[in-house]
Amino acid sequence: MDRLNDRVTTGLLTAALYIIAFMYLFPILWLFLSSLKPGSELFSYPLKILPQNPTLENYQYAWSTMEFIQYFINTLMVTITTTGLTILASSTCGYALAKYRYKWLSAFFICILATTMLPTEVIMSSSFTVILNLGLYNSFAGLIIPSINTATGIFMFRQYFMTVPDDIIESARIDGAGEGRIFFRLMLPLAKPIVITLAIFSFQWRWNDYIWPLIVLSDPDKYTVQVALRSIVGAENIDWVLLLSASVISLLPMILLFIVFQRYIMNANATSGIKG
Amino acid sequence: MRVKKKDRNKKWAFLFIFSNLLLFIVFFVWPALLGVAYSFTNYSGMNATFVGLDNYIRLFQDPGFYKAMSRTFLYTALGVPFVYCASLLVSVLLVSNHTRGKTVAKTIFFFPWLVSPIVTGVLWRWMFGESFGFVNYIISALGGEPLAWSSNGNLAFLVVLLATAWAGTAFNMLIFIAALLNVPKAYYEASEIDGANGWQKFWHITLPSLRSTSFLVILLSIFGLMKEFPMVQALTNGGPGTDNTFIVQYIYQTGFAQMRIGYASAASMVLFVILLVFALLQFKFVRGGRVDG
Numbered sequence: 001m002d003r004l005n006d007r008v009t010t011g012l013l014t015a016a017l018y019i020i021a022f023m024y025l026f027p028i029l030w031l032f033l034s035s036l037k038p039g040s041e042l043f044s045y046p047l048k049i050l051p052q053n054p055t056l057e058n059y060q061y062a063w064s065t066m067e068f069i070q071y072f073i074n075t076l077m078v079t080i081t082t083t084g085l086t087i088l089a090s091s092t093c094g095y096a097l098a099k100y101r102y103k104w105l106s107a108f109f110i111c112i113l114a115t116t117m118l119p120t121e122v123i124m125s126s127s128f129t130v131i132l133n134l135g136l137y138n139s140f141a142g143l144i145i146p147s148i149n150t151a152t153g154i155f156m157f158r159q160y161f162m163t164v165p166d167d168i169i170e171s172a173r174i175d176g177a178g179e180g181r182i183f184f185r186l187m188l189p190l191a192k193p194i195v196i197t198l199a200i201f202s203f204q205w206r207w208n209d210y211i212w213p214l215i216v217l218s219d220p221d222k223y224t225v226q227v228a229l230r231s232i233v234g235a236e237n238i239d240w241v242l243l244l245s246a247s248v249i250s251l252l253p254m255i256l257l258f259i260v261f262q263r264y265i266m267n268a269n270a271t272s273g274i275k276g
Numbered sequence: 277m278r279v280k281k282k283d284r285n286k287k288w289a290f291l292f293i294f295s296n297l298l299l300f301i302v303f304f305v306w307p308a309l310l311g312v313a314y315s316f317t318n319y320s321g322m323n324a325t326f327v328g329l330d331n332y333i334r335l336f337q338d339p340g341f342y343k344a345m346s347r348t349f350l351y352t353a354l355g356v357p358f359v360y361c362a363s364l365l366v367s368v369l370l371v372s373n374h375t376r377g378k379t380v381a382k383t384i385f386f387f388p389w390l391v392s393p394i395v396t397g398v399l400w401r402w403m404f405g406e407s408f409g410f411v412n413y414i415i416s417a418l419g420g421e422p423l424a425w426s427s428n429g430n431l432a433f434l435v436v437l438l439a440t441a442w443a444g445t446a447f448n449m450l451i452f453i454a455a456l457l458n459v460p461k462a463y464y465e466a467s468e469i470d471g472a473n474g475w476q477k478f479w480h481i482t483l484p485s486l487r488s489t490s491f492l493v494i495l496l497s498i499f500g501l502m503k504e505f506p507m508v509q510a511l512t513n514g515g516p517g518t519d520n521t522f523i524v525q526y527i528y529q530t531g532f533a534q535m536r537i538g539y540a541s542a543a544s545m546v547l548f549v550i551l552l553v554f555a556l557l558q559f560k561f562v563r564g565g566r567v568d569g
Contacts, residue, residue, distance in 0.1 A: 009474070010374040017369040018377070021384040024442060027399040028387065030410055034402065047413045089295045096292035100285060108293060108300075115304050117555040121503045121524045122548050125531035125540045126310035130303065149299035179288035208392030210506040215532075226394045226506075233398055233510045244402065247395045254390040266386065266450075 035059070035244040042240060058245035065242060066228060067221070068249065075224040076253070078143050079206040085148045086202045087195055094157025095183055099169060109158070116151045121211055128215050142216040143224075147206060153198050160194045161187065196264050203257055225250045314541035321535050331542035341543060343518055344526035351433070351522060352501040355440045359497050360490070362441045363448035368482065370449070371456045374474075382449075389446035397510025400439040401426075429519030432512050436520055439511060440501065448493050455489035456482070495558050502551060523547055 034042060035058055037051040062068055097109050120127055127146070136142030164187065172182045188195070213224040223231070229250060232243045258265060315331055317324035335341050366385050369375050388396070403410050404425035412422035425431050463481045472480070483490075505524040508514060514521035521529075527547070531540030 006374075010376065013369060013372055013374040014376045017366075017375045017381050020366060020369070021381045024388065024445070025384045027403050027442065028391070030403060031399050043408050045408075045413075046417070047408065047410065089299075092292040093296040096289045100289035100292075102286065102289060105289060105293070108297065111300060112296070115300065117551055118304070118308055118548055119503060121505060122527075122544050122551065123307045123311045123541075124524075124528060125537045125544065126307040126314055127303065128532075129310060129537075130307050134302075146299070146303040149296050149303065154296065179285060183292070204390065208394075210392070210394055210509075226392055229392075229394050229398065230506075230510060233394070233401070234513060240402070243398060247398050250395060251391060258387075258390055262383075266382065 031244060032248055035248045039241045042244075058241050059249065062242050062245040062249060066232075066246060068225075068228070068246065070221060071223050071225045071228045072249075074140070074222060075207060075226075078140055078224065079203055081140075082144045082147045082206050083199055083202040085144065086150060086153050087198055089148050090150065090153030090198060091157050091188055091191060091195065092183065093154045094159075095161050095187055097154065097158045098161035098164075099166070112151050112154055115149070120146075124211070124215060131216055137216065138218045138222065139216075140222065143212055147209070147212060150202070150205075152201065156194050156198055157191060160191055164190060193264070196261065200257065200261050200265055204254065207253060311541045311544055314538050315545050317538045319538040319541075321537060324538065327538070331539050332546075335539070335542050335546065340518065341526065344521050344523045345546075347433075347518075347520065348502060348504075348522040351436065351440075351504065352498055355437050355501045356494060356497045358437055359441045359444040359448065359501075360494060363445045363452055363493065364486075364490075366445055367449050367452035367456060368478065371453060382453075385449055386446045388443050391443070393443070393506035394510045396439055396443045397507045397512075400435055400442070401511050404435045426512065427516050429516050432516060432520055436508055436511060439507060440504070443507065444497065444500065448497070451489060451493055452486070455486055459485040495554060498554055499551065502547070502554075 033049065033051060036054040036056070038053060038055050038057060041048070041052060093112075097105055131137050131142050131146070134142075136145065168186065169182055172186055177185070208226060209224070210226045210230065213227045214230070217223060217227060220231075229243070229246060232239060232246065314324070316326060316328060318327050318330070370378055370382055370385070375381075391399070404412070406412060406422065406424060406426055409425065411425070416422050423431055425435055459482065463485070464477055467477055467481060503524050504522050505528065508520055508522060508525065512520045514525050523543070524547075527540050527543050530536045530543065
């Protein structure tokens, strides 16, 4: 009796889980299916769930009408450069905060935490002035440089290096290794899991970022993928054929990233990936 | 000798934080101070005159600001519980002994994390299109009247809430699952001996064990929703009218489209003070002996 009960519960809860999962999956599935439909089929009643004449025309259209290759290259370049610099800056900074004891370092740590409270969204106008004054307006540097500093990245490395015993560093010092050498040869390789986790987070933040590119870029040739998508969806008459396939294309790098690093992403300590 | 070595370490420590320190000053302290200064001027991109508290006074008489603020609060007040419940439900199902095929389901729930706010807006706009959207199609197929999902302010707001929950679940789920796996199994075993059913176990063991995690999730959600901007841009463009124009979009419109930088900065400062209150709450909570998990 108990066992039967158990089975019924399992069946019901599993069904519930998958019904909800299907609801989460459906919007994406619908986007994908729609992107395979020719324009005439998208806007004819009654709708069909599956495309009657599946076609990749829309993708060709998106790829050729927008300078999608250009947007892709722009975004990839910004994303990869920023991610590399973020890892370099966050790892050194997190290491210093974890392994050296000076009052000014603790003060700086509090300052870094404070940045999470006043995000760019809140001080858009004055951030824009700063970008303008530094001559970074409408340049990729203006996208990359301000995004290097992330409290989350610094915090992740700090927490990790706190768990590394001081003895390792002390004995390296006794062996005569310099501080820089200790960090790059000994500590950074130890922190490889954090490097990978932050790289994934940073890639996602930058690839999907909208507000900075919106503020910094004016020249359509320099648009990132997100700003380009926004320009389609913000138009008076939305070109859905273009928008649907362009949206699917914009997801591809993230999906690839997920497939490659699934293990790291799903096991990442989520509380450490709070914010961009 | 010893002193010298310490000095050298100090130099290295400074070198290690140098780039972040510089970035912090240039892209945080500078714009923050500039924002405060602007909020007392009528700066519009050309020249600025000191106007005292004028911007603040006008702000509190501005119906547009009131509306944006009240819509933002409403969005946060309804969205946060919604995201919280959806994430918790999904997480509990994913750690339950009574569900199968967890890996696939977890991957599906995680997927929205990969999707940008702009594409999230596009997805939901497409699902809820008034004439050729999937939802209206289903409604009419079942014999109902299609609904005005984008021209009715309240319905559009509902779609924004749905999209918010959809997009926010993945991240909260990771936090919840980590916490749920930390709840000692012995608690459940003991309650089973006492004859507790699943529902009782959830109310009396799971939920109380998640108290600190819930607090964290709720605070992070409040922060996220108070600053909502890109997704709604793509989903409703703040409309219909200004029904879904939240405060960050209002700041963007006054600051960039209308170039009323002084005025927009004053609005920014108001938002900052509100976020600060929540942040202090979080600080108090972290100080108050937060236990991870």
